[in-house]
Every structure is written in C-alpha cells, then in structure tokens.
Amino acid sequence: MLSIIKFLKDFLLFFPATLLFAPLSKIFIFIGHFNKLINWIQKNKRTVLYSDFYSPIRRYEKRFELYRFLVEHFQLTKEPILYLEFGVATGSSFRWWTDQNKHEGSLFVGFDTFEGLPENWGGIYKKGDMSASTPVLDDIRTRFVKGLFQDTLYDFLEEHDTVLKSSPKKVIHLDADLYSSTAFTLSQLVRYLKTGDLILFDEFTVALHEFKAFSEFTSTFGIKLTPVAAVNNFYQTAFVVD
Ligand SMILES: C[S@@+](CC[C@H](N)C(=O)[O-])C[C@H]1O[C@@H](n2cnc3c(N)ncnc32)[C@H](O)[C@@H]1O
Incomplete structure (x- = not known):
C-alpha cells in the first residue's frame, strides 16, 4: 500500500495532473476548515458556561453580554487586570473594559495600525478599511501601540517582559479579524500565558481566519x-487558559 502511495505521489510530481483542480483549491481548503469548525462546535457546545447556541439572529452587540458574563463570573471588576486588545479601531470594546474595571493597578494596552486592515478580509473588507484615529481616553491606565503587530509587538514584549511575567490576570482580546494577525499575536504571547488568563476571539467562527489561527495555535x-x-x-x- 505504502509503495503504491509513494509511486502515485512521485508520478504526480512528474506529471502534475492535480493542477487541473487548482481553481477549486480554495473551496476544498474552506470546506476542510469549516468542517473542522462544525466538529469543534458539536464537541464543545454543551460544556460552555454561557452560550446562545443555537440562535437564529446574530446581533453584534451581544458581545457586550459576553464581556458582562466574563466580568461577573471571573470577578474582574475589582481586581487588577492586564488587558491587551489586538485590533482597536475606534476603541468601542476597549472603552467598555476600561469602564468596567476601575482598579488603579490595571493596565490597558491597545494595538492597531489605526490605518485599517493590512490585508483584504472576508471578501468584503479591503486593505485600509476600519482606519480610525487613535482613541483619546482620560485614563492614565491606558496605552496605545500604533503600527503593525508584526512590527511593534517584539519591542513591546521585550520592554514589558517583567510586567507580563508578573502580571495579574491577563485578558487578551483578539479582534484583528485576519488569520495572519491573530496567528502572529498568539505565537508571540504564548510564553506569557498563565493558567486562568482569558482569551477572547471576536470572529472565532471565520473558518480560514481566527478559527484557523486558534486550531493551529493550540x-x-x-x-x-x-x-x-x-x-x-x-x-x-x-477561553480560559488551563
Ligand atoms: C474589527 S476592528 C477592531 C474593532 C474594535 N475592537 C472594536 O470593538 O470596535 C479590526 C482592527 O484590527 C486592526 N488590525 C488587523 N490586523 C492588524 C495588524 N497586523 N497590526 C495592527 N492592526 C491590525 C485593523 O487596523 C482594525 O482597526
């Protein structure tokens, strides 16, 4: 059996007949990841503590109900947190977190190009969409790091190594939409993750972006x-880190 597979593979390398299917590659890849996502949901849908599955109507504002659940369940209003948000845009979710947690020992850092998405996304959004001016918050606990994560995160992590290692609970909010941005961020933060840290995905079910980054990362x-x-x-x- 193994030698047949080996022969077939070598034959196809010499005579690349599979290229006939090249126009369908994207759809095959999508179906593969989408099925993986469906399996993941089927496996996990009953164990999550708070969920609206299955809900026929999607309402983007429901994300604030999710944040509210997290804040109450993990008692995040009164203890210091290190909140890192990747993808800030106008700052609507960032502001929500700074309003909910008023502990003076908390630190809130938002990362964004503020010049919009670095790549096209989802067939609708184009490179540069979602650009916004850096939010201005009257709160000394907040910082914004402007630029591509891929350009800014190394230096940030090096400069804040001690803070990150000794930090209180981290709340990591991944809202950059793109596979590349999410995968890069997770790969850089892995060494700082501690049991009990929270990671939020804002577009988890986009099979070829955040979901792909999540499954490869784990x-x-x-x-x-x-x-x-x-x-x-x-x-x-x-998610909570085990
Ligand atoms: C959906 S928006 C963020 C929305 C925001 N969290 C909110 O609640 O309003 C996505 C943002 O991610 C940023 N982004 C995506 N990939 C990035 C990258 N690699 N580096 C920096 N910013 C990135 C885009 O500039 C965009 O502003």
Missing part, C-alpha cells in the same frame, strides 16, 4: 484553552 504549542462563553453561535468566543 495544536502547535500544545496549549489547552477551555471555552467558557460564546455568543452569536460562537462568533464571539472566550
């Missing part, structure tokens, strides 16, 4: 993330 780094809450049929999903 399998590549052997990290166990337990889903705790989800809204909009898992579109926004929050």
Whole structure:
C-alpha cells in the first residue's frame, strides 16, 4: 500500500495532473476548515458556561453580554487586570473594559495600525478599511501601540517582559479579524500565558481566519484553552487558559 502511495505521489510530481483542480483549491481548503469548525462546535457546545447556541439572529452587540458574563463570573471588576486588545479601531470594546474595571493597578494596552486592515478580509473588507484615529481616553491606565503587530509587538514584549511575567490576570482580546494577525499575536504571547488568563476571539467562527489561527495555535504549542462563553453561535468566543 505504502509503495503504491509513494509511486502515485512521485508520478504526480512528474506529471502534475492535480493542477487541473487548482481553481477549486480554495473551496476544498474552506470546506476542510469549516468542517473542522462544525466538529469543534458539536464537541464543545454543551460544556460552555454561557452560550446562545443555537440562535437564529446574530446581533453584534451581544458581545457586550459576553464581556458582562466574563466580568461577573471571573470577578474582574475589582481586581487588577492586564488587558491587551489586538485590533482597536475606534476603541468601542476597549472603552467598555476600561469602564468596567476601575482598579488603579490595571493596565490597558491597545494595538492597531489605526490605518485599517493590512490585508483584504472576508471578501468584503479591503486593505485600509476600519482606519480610525487613535482613541483619546482620560485614563492614565491606558496605552496605545500604533503600527503593525508584526512590527511593534517584539519591542513591546521585550520592554514589558517583567510586567507580563508578573502580571495579574491577563485578558487578551483578539479582534484583528485576519488569520495572519491573530496567528502572529498568539505565537508571540504564548510564553506569557498563565493558567486562568482569558482569551477572547471576536470572529472565532471565520473558518480560514481566527478559527484557523486558534486550531493551529493550540495544536502547535500544545496549549489547552477551555471555552467558557460564546455568543452569536460562537462568533464571539472566550477561553480560559488551563
Ligand atoms: C474589527 S476592528 C477592531 C474593532 C474594535 N475592537 C472594536 O470593538 O470596535 C479590526 C482592527 O484590527 C486592526 N488590525 C488587523 N490586523 C492588524 C495588524 N497586523 N497590526 C495592527 N492592526 C491590525 C485593523 O487596523 C482594525 O482597526
């Protein structure tokens, strides 16, 4: 059997007949990841503590209900947190978190190009969409890091190494939409993750973007993330680090 597979593979390398299917590659890849997502939801839908699955109507504002659940369940209003948001745009979710947690020892850092998405996304959004001016907040606990994550995150992590290692609970909010941005961010933050940290995905069910980044991250780094809450049929999903 093995020698047949080997022969076929070598033959196809010499005579690349599979290229006939090249125009369908994207759809095959999408179906593969989408099925993986469906399997993941079927496996996890009953164990999440807070969920609206299955809900026929998607409402983007439901994400605030998810945040509210997290804040109450993990008692995040009164203890210091390190909140890192990747993808800030106008700052609507960033502001929500600074309003809910008033502990003077908390630090809130938002990362964004503020010049919009670095790539096209989802067949609708174009590179440069979602550009916004850096939010101005009257709160000394907040910082914004302007630029591509891929250009700014190394230096930020090096400069804040001690803070990150000794930090209180981290709330990591991934809202950059893109596979590349999410995968890069997770791969950089992995060494700072501690049991009990929270990771939120804002577009978890986009199979070829955040979901792909999530599944590759958990399998590549052997990290166990337990889903705790989800809204909009898992579109926004929050995990706790085991
Ligand atoms: C959906 S918006 C963020 C929305 C925001 N969290 C809110 O609640 O309003 C996505 C943002 O991610 C940013 N972004 C995506 N990839 C990035 C990257 N690699 N580096 C920096 N910013 C990025 C875009 O500039 C965009 O502003």
